[in-house]
Amino acid sequence: MKGKKGLLIVLSGPSGVGKGTVRKAIFSKEDTEYEYSISVTTRKPRQGEMDGVDYFFKSREEFERMIERGELLEYAEYVGNYYGTPVDYVRKTLDAGKDVFLEIEVQGAKQVREKFPEGLFIFLVPPSLRELKSRITGRGTETEEIIQNRMQAAKEELLLMNLYDYVVVNDKIESACNTINAIVKAEHCRRERVEKIYKEMLGVHE
Numbered sequence: 001m002k003g004k005k006g007l008l009i010v011l012s013g014p015s016g017v018g019k020g021t022v023r024k025a026i027f028s029k030e031d032t033e034y035e036y037s038i039s040v041t042t043r044k045p046r047q048g049e050m051d052g053v054d055y056f057f058k059s060r061e062e063f064e065r066m067i068e069r070g071e072l073l074e075y076a077e078y079v080g081n082y083y084g085t086p087v088d089y090v091r092k093t094l095d096a097g098k099d100v101f102l103e104i105e106v107q108g109a110k111q112v113r114e115k116f117p118e119g120l121f122i123f124l125v126p127p128s129l130r131e132l133k134s135r136i137t138g139r140g141t142e143t144e145e146i147i148q149n150r151m152q153a154a155k156e157e158l159l160l161m162n163l164y165d166y167v168v169v170n171d172k173i174e175s176a177c178n179t180i181n182a183i184v185k186a187e188h189c190r191r192e193r194v195e196k197i198y199k200e201m202l203g204v205h206e
């Protein structure tokens with residue numbers, strides 16, 4: 001359909017929730033039609049990781065130059081390293097009518113929401129409330145202080161949900177992937193999105 005721009009899909013969530021595993025599972029399928037936006041990072045490659053496939057590996061100086069030149073859609077410092085999304089690739093791919101998929105941590109997702117409010121923001125959460133409770137209370141031997149700290153951390157994570165359109169539970173990888181794919185499909189059918197395309201096509205100006 002003429003004028004159809006791709007959808008910017010952002011998968012984020014608290015650390016350790018399994019965003020990377022879910023993303024890899026989605027892209028391991030041959031019929032996945034989203035384009036994965038490869039991030040830039042200053043962290044060292046792990047065993048088996050390849051430059052230009054898993055990440056674009058850069059020095060801190062190179063990364064800071066990219067920030068100065070405005071080449072990143074968002075970036076964040078996470079556990080002592082920079083991570084960022086090259087803006088050029090995202091814009092060009094969306095303009096070509098293809099969906100772009102970002103898998104990024106929460107500070108970066110917040111920046112994307114500000115720049116691309118029309119994107120689709122998905123928050124991945126840990127498996128179950130029971131697990132959350134047992135993580136917080138431990139084996140019943142934790143001090144009150146530890147429990148309070150864990151409660152506080154869990155509350156902060158939960159509040160981050162605010163910025164997102166959908167919440168997906170990462171119980172089983174396969175089922176989380178299917179849910180994400182279903183959300184993207186539904187999002188493409190949203191009246192607001194479809195209407196905009198039709199109006200452009202028919203030259204309707206309001």
Ligand code: 5GP
Binds near residue numbers: 015039075105108
């Ligand atoms: P890892 O070092 O394990 O590959 O990734 C660490 C964290 O960085 C993960 O939570 C991952 O989602 C996040 N991350 C990867 N690429 C980007 C990016 O381009 N921007 C931001 N903000 N976070 C990213």
